[in-house]
Amino acid sequence: xxxxxxxxSSLSASVGDRVTITCRASQSIYxxxxxxxxxxxxAPKLLIYAASSLQSGVPSRFSGSGSGTDFTLTIRSLQPExxxxxxxxxxxxxxxxFGGGTKVxxx
Amino acid sequence: EVQLVESGGGxxxxxxxxxxxxxxxxxxxxSSYMNWVRQAPGKGLEWVSVIYSGGNTYYPxxxxxxxxxxxxxxxxTLYLQMNxxxxxxxxxxxxxxxxxxxxxxxxxxxxxxxxxxx
Numbered sequence: 001x002x003x004x005x006x007x008x009s010s011l012s013a014s015v016g017d018r019v020t021i022t023c024r025a026s027q028s029i030y031x032x033x034x035x036x037x038x039x040x041x042x043a044p045k046l047l048i049y050a051a052s053s054l055q056s057g058v059p060s061r062f063s064g065s066g067s068g069t070d071f072t073l074t075i076r077s078l079q080p081e082x083x084x085x086x087x088x089x090x091x092x093x094x095x096x097x098f099g100g101g102t103k104v105x106x107x
Numbered sequence: 108e109v110q111l112v113e114s115g116g117g118x119x120x121x122x123x124x125x126x127x128x129x130x131x132x133x134x135x136x137x138s139s140y141m142n143w144v145r146q147a148p149g150k151g152l153e154w155v156s157v158i159y160s161g162g163n164t165y166y167p168x169x170x171x172x173x174x175x176x177x178x179x180x181x182x183x184t185l186y187l188q189m190n191x192x193x194x195x196x197x198x199x200x201x202x203x204x205x206x207x208x209x210x211x212x213x214x215x216x217x218x219x220x221x222x223x224x225x
Contacts, residue, residue, distance in 0.1 A: 034211040043201055043215035044152065055213065087152055091210030095167035096154040
């Protein structure tokens with residue numbers, strides 16, 4: 001199984017800050033990496049697919065990059081509504097696996 | 108509008124069985140890869156199963172042999188039959204659609220909670 005490791009596990013930033021979350025795969029997954037946002041009590045929401053493609057309706061301040069084993073989710077200018085937990089997920093092979101999550105809070 | 112509505116969760120004793128349902132609207136279940144993903148209380152996400160548009164299924168080792176994913180085309184509904192339930196199966200269970208067939212989930216239901224406890 002492919003292991004997905006996210007860092008940090010939590011972070012606190014100010015409104016307007018640039019926030020970066022990293023995700024590392026235990027083997028190359030090429031560009032088969034997705035990012036989700038989950039708010040408390042809600043289902044996850046797809047933000048980024050195929051490492052860097054923005055899902056329809058997602059604000060452009062979200063972006064993804066990377067390939068192979070190392071990936072990044074960037075929030076260009078953090079907004080209060082971005083408080084959530086973010087998960088990466090590899091879509092290269094089954095069993096599909098998720099990272100452990102990164103909780104983003106507003107300072 | 109695409110909608111997924113899960114039902115069937117509840118409190119069940121260890122070793123028991125439960126069947127979850129996911130009623131879909133706004134698209135055809137049999138035309139998409141349909142998945143179940145679970146989340147234990149306070150924990151991360153774990154993928155549980157997929158049924159491909161062609162009907163093949165796949166499970167991770169954690170549920171293989173105990174869980175069965177299926178669909179009813181006439182009802183446009185997805186199911187998850189869960190047998191031999193264990194305490195570690197306690198979680199919120201979400202159904203999720205993969206419309207691209209590239210294993211990314213663009214629509215999710217609201218979830219149904221399964222609690223396995225005596």
